[in-house]
Amino acid sequence: MDILTKTAGDGISRTTRLLDFLPPWWCGFGLSLFMPSCIFAFLATGPHQAVQALAWTLPFGALFAVDCFGPSERRSVPADAPRWFFDGILYALVLLQILNVLALGLLVSRLRWAGPLEVANSLGDLLAVRIMAGANFCCAAICPAHEFIHRRRHWQRMLGRFLLTTVFYDHFAIAHKRAHHAKLGSTLDPSTAVAGECYEDFFRRAAIQQWRIAWRADRQAALAGAAVEAVWLAAYAWLFGLLAAAVFLRCAYLAIRILESVNYFQHYGLTEASGRSRLTAWRNDSAVSLFLFLGLTRHADHHRHPGVPYPELRASDDEPVMPYGYWGMAVMVLRRNERYRAWAASQERVQRR
Secondary structure, three states: OHHHHHHHHHHHHHHHHHHHHOOOHHHHHHHHHHHHHHHHHHHHOOOOOHHHHHHOOHHHHHHHHHHHHOOEOOOOOOOOOOHHHHHHHHHHHHHHHHHHHHHHHHHHHOOOOOOHHHHHHHHHHHHHHHHHHHHHHHHHHHHHHHHHHOOOOHHHHHHHHHHHHOOOOOOHHHHHHHHHHOOOOOOOOOOOOOOOOOHHHHHHHHHHHHHHHHHHHOHHHHHHHHHHHHHHHHHHHHHHOHHHHHHHHHHHHHHHHHHHHHHHHHHOOOOOOOOOHHHOOOEOOEHHHHHHOOOOOOHHHHHHOOOOOHHHOOOOOOOOEOOOOHHHHHHHHHHOHHHHHHHHHHHHHHHHO
16 A cells, blocks of 8 residues: 555656646747748748748648647636746747848849749749748737737837838728727727628728728828838838839738738627627637737737736637637638638527527
């Protein structure tokens, strides 16, 4: 009996010692550095042969699969977790965005088009950029920018606007707070999709309304942001060439499309007219999305407490729950929009029973 007790005790002790060496679960937010670090390695070591270039996209595909079908995460970050870790991630993302924007221009400027093999390799590099860069700009630029524009310190809000200028979406900082947060679910909110509204109609409406809102709310800031973006694009074309500028614009456009798809499925149908605006946002518990999108999956709590830093947001208990993580939902909205709307309508019928 004593031997069995001792053995069991030793096993528990060894397990405890092993757990002591494992990082806490919230270190998973470091996963947000994976995509920008991976694409920087790709850009910095290019140009590549076509097969090699496409091989660089495999980690992104694996991450997408885990996000769609991986574990959920509803725990709250402990109050004693070091805040420097979470802020450090934000500032690291700022640095990586700057490096990636410059490395992208340098890679495209080095592409060669002299013969069939060089053309094939260059097209392979551009295809890999097409697959990775837009998604990366959404996570590594727009997500930290969203976090920064809600901070209380002026220089942090300006840092958020700087990140948005790198994807030519500075006016979002104005419209997001003046309209989306202030008038959530109303007809004056450009970021809440009406039930049955297709994504393309929503995207055009959101793009036009957000610029109009920013212009009316703070014309001087909107003009300043547009001027910075114009100068930035001209400097980019001068440094790296017109093709690089065109590729950069395309990547920024894809990032904005992904951002607006997130707005679309986060608030789809939760309008005042529908009587469901009390839900604030649809629920998503994907662990990978929580980490990659810096707590954006806890969007209902973000709207209740917009100034709260991302590690302090709490999971929602509202229903219904999205079937996939944010990447899967974005693809569903962008590529299978009719299927998404049919699924959302079925969830609404279930809720009304």
